[in-house]
Amino acid sequence: MQRFALIAIPYAWLLALFLIPFVIVFKISLSDIALAIPPYTPTLSDGVGPFFSALDFENFAFLASDDLYWKAYVSSLRIAAISTILTLLVGYPIAYAMAHAPEEWRPTLMMLVILPFWTSFLIRVYAWMGILSQEGFLNQFLLWAGLIDAPLTILNTTTAVYIGIVYTYVPFMILPIFAALDRLDGSLIEAAEDLGCSRLQAFWLVTIPLSKNGIIAGSFLVFIPALGEFVIPSLLGGSGTLMIGKVLWEEFFNNRDWPVASAVAVILLLILIIPIVLFQRNQQRQAEEEA
Amino acid sequence: MNRLSWFNVTSLTLGFAFLYLPMVILVLYSFNESKLVTVWAGFSTKWYGELLQNEAFLDAAWVTIKVAVLSSTFATVLGTMAAYVLVRGGRFLGRTLFSGMIYAPLVMPEVITGLSLLLLFIGIGLDRGVLTIVLAHTTFSMCYVSVVVSSRLMTFDRSLEEAALDLGCSSFDAFRLVTLPIIAPAVISGWLLAFTLSLDDLVIASFTAGPSATTLPIKIFSAVRLGVSPEINALSTIMIGIVTVGVISASLISKRNSLRQQRDEQAAARTA
Numbered sequence: 001m002q003r004f005a006l007i008a009i010p011y012a013w014l015l016a017l018f019l020i021p022f023v024i025v026f027k028i029s030l031s032d033i034a035l036a037i038p039p040y041t042p043t044l045s046d047g048v049g050p051f052f053s054a055l056d057f058e059n060f061a062f063l064a065s066d067d068l069y070w071k072a073y074v075s076s077l078r079i080a081a082i083s084t085i086l087t088l089l090v091g092y093p094i095a096y097a098m099a100h101a102p103e104e105w106r107p108t109l110m111m112l113v114i115l116p117f118w119t120s121f122l123i124r125v126y127a128w129m130g131i132l133s134q135e136g137f138l139n140q141f142l143l144w145a146g147l148i149d150a151p152l153t154i155l156n157t158t159t160a161v162y163i164g165i166v167y168t169y170v171p172f173m174i175l176p177i178f179a180a181l182d183r184l185d186g187s188l189i190e191a192a193e194d195l196g197c198s199r200l201q202a203f204w205l206v207t208i209p210l211s212k213n214g215i216i217a218g219s220f221l222v223f224i225p226a227l228g229e230f231v232i233p234s235l236l237g238g239s240g241t242l243m244i245g246k247v248l249w250e251e252f253f254n255n256r257d258w259p260v261a262s263a264v265a266v267i268l269l270l271i272l273i274i275p276i277v278l279f280q281r282n283q284q285r286q287a288e289e290e291a
Numbered sequence: 292m293n294r295l296s297w298f299n300v301t302s303l304t305l306g307f308a309f310l311y312l313p314m315v316i317l318v319l320y321s322f323n324e325s326k327l328v329t330v331w332a333g334f335s336t337k338w339y340g341e342l343l344q345n346e347a348f349l350d351a352a353w354v355t356i357k358v359a360v361l362s363s364t365f366a367t368v369l370g371t372m373a374a375y376v377l378v379r380g381g382r383f384l385g386r387t388l389f390s391g392m393i394y395a396p397l398v399m400p401e402v403i404t405g406l407s408l409l410l411l412f413i414g415i416g417l418d419r420g421v422l423t424i425v426l427a428h429t430t431f432s433m434c435y436v437s438v439v440v441s442s443r444l445m446t447f448d449r450s451l452e453e454a455a456l457d458l459g460c461s462s463f464d465a466f467r468l469v470t471l472p473i474i475a476p477a478v479i480s481g482w483l484l485a486f487t488l489s490l491d492d493l494v495i496a497s498f499t500a501g502p503s504a505t506t507l508p509i510k511i512f513s514a515v516r517l518g519v520s521p522e523i524n525a526l527s528t529i530m531i532g533i534v535t536v537g538v539i540s541a542s543l544i545s546k547r548n549s550l551r552q553q554r555d556e557q558a559a560a561r562t563a
Contacts, residue, residue, distance in 0.1 A: 006375065010369050010376065017411070094302055094303065097300070120527070131316060167313065234516075
């Protein structure tokens with residue numbers, strides 16, 4: 001009896017507040033928009049038979065026919081991919097240096113990497129608005145240093161979105177790579193150098209392949225959330241920055257088109273399933289390798 | 292090997308400057324006299340004063356704290372139960388679905404979670420307000436709690452629980468007297484994680500909040516969309532300050548506890 005309650009309570013909670021809501025999103029994505037409350041049709045009050053016969057894939061056909069959505073999906077994938085690579089380029093050297101720092105520094109360095117993660121995401125994105133704007137800190141600094149003659153436009157461009165994603169997600173990249181590099185046996189590098197490798201060759205042929213698992217895990221941890229990101233493109237990006245999370249938000253809150261917003265959500269989910277499954281597989285394989 | 296090369300020193304310096312400079316600049320400009328956040332006009336704390344008089348922000352802060360305390364507490368209870376089920380529950384019908392539902396919210400885009408919960412609340416005719424935000428936050432944070440707690444449950448010695456059962460404890464007493472004290476640090480960090488996630492959340496709260504309840508992130512977001520403002524800088528500074536003090540003291544306490552535990556173990560080893 002106790003065991004039953006222990007299983008049933010969290011199970012029922014997740015069914016009611018996680019799984020059923022998805023079924024509803026899927027159902028509404030097959031509905032039509034209506035001038036009513038709630039603003040879609042059909043509802044179950046129309047009867048079960050007419051309810052099912054009124055569902056169709058119209059919204060998906062609409063998404064496929066309208067350029068905007070295609071472009072938004074493609075550009076989300078591109079922005080997520082490019083920012084993952086940039087995050088790797090920024091995060092790897094930091095993780096590498098942390099792994100080579102004196103032993104007694106490492107807990108402090110780890111805490112310094114994790115600390116921003118506890119601070120509000122919104123505030124960390126907001127901090128960049130003041131830095132990147134026309135009369136912002138970065139432009140003032142570059143003008144003062146004589147590196148530029150006129151202020152650069154960075155805020156409200158895709159560049160600002162890249163900066164925002166790299167900044168907020170870089171801890172997710174650093175931690176798994178650091179974990180991989182920390183375990184790496186230093187004598188392997190010495191062996192490679194003794195056998196005639198240059199330091200760069202040893203890095204490329206030994207260090208990188210041995211930290212592969214960390215790189216893969218970190219990349220997924222950045223790519224997956226970046227794909228559905230909403231806050232960063234809406235605060236740092238301009239009207240030219242198309243990202244699917246922002247499109248969904250606008251479709252729902254500004255256009256009040258719930259069926260289309262739901263269809264956008266269903267497709268975003270379908271796109272996400274591939275990297276999520278790959279990530280799960282990779283984590284499992286890694287766990288087996290270690291065992 | 293432990294001597295830092297110039298390359299490593301440079302990457303650490305640049306890396307941590309990148310992580311911390313934006314926040315330092317944000318904090319500095321909260322003490323700026325001028326309304327223009329980018330022009331320094333002298334030191335002043337007037338924005339903090341104005342913030343304390345802004346009732347809309349104070350109300351939102353109160354709602355946010357209420358939601359965070361309630362949802363993280365529910366999430367800790369449910370998440371710990373879920374972790375126990377996953378690690379100790381054995382086989383039961385629909386176990387795969389259950390573990391799937393625990394891990395899926397961790398990678399789900401917030402826009403989708405928010406949208407789906409809103410559609411559920413409207414479907415069942417629940418008025419949007421504090422209650423709906425608490426339900427939404429509990430749902431996604433319980434998954435984080437359960438991941439944290441289950442990793443602790445997996446590493447601890449099961450024979451301790453079995454000993455308690457052999458000595459006549461009921462399974463609930465064994466959990467209360469043996470398991471819970473051992474996993475307590477993980478449960479507490481799970482609660483803290485759930486609390487911060489709830490304080491922090493903008494997207495899910497925007498979908499599930501009604502006109503009767505606005506949280507601080509929603510308020511900040513709508514103010515920030517219009518541009519940078521010194522009042523928001525002051526608010527951010529307060530929030531950064533609270534988090535920094537909290538995280539540093541939490542890590543000091545856990546360090547002291549683990550030192551004490553080490554000492555106790557050594558003392559026990561000596562007497563034995």
